[in-house]
Amino acid sequence: MHELGTIYYVINTVEKLMEENNLTQVGSITLQVGEVSGIIPEYLEDFWQYARAKTEHFRDTELKIEKLEAVTYCQDCKQTYPTLEYKKICPYCHSDNTFLITGNEYVIKEIEAM
């Protein structure tokens, strides 16, 4: 389960940050999720509800999910384009000599302390 792993990553990372910054409460966590990461935001929400109930610090913490656009780079014409629309084929020169730059990851963007 991709999504459950993501939730535990978020919990572990934020707990560490809280410790370092002497925080005891977090109002919300904003997580950016790449469009082609394979992570389904609705599942994240469900797992968050489930996982936070078992934690000491996050019972009242809201998880905000934002979409991170997927971008692909073309090595032939050196341009970038939106991955979801054109997949592996460059819309400018029709090359398939392309690779994903961003959109396959998840990033903790913001933590709102209380």
Ligand SMILES: [Zn+2]
């Ligand atoms: Zn191209």
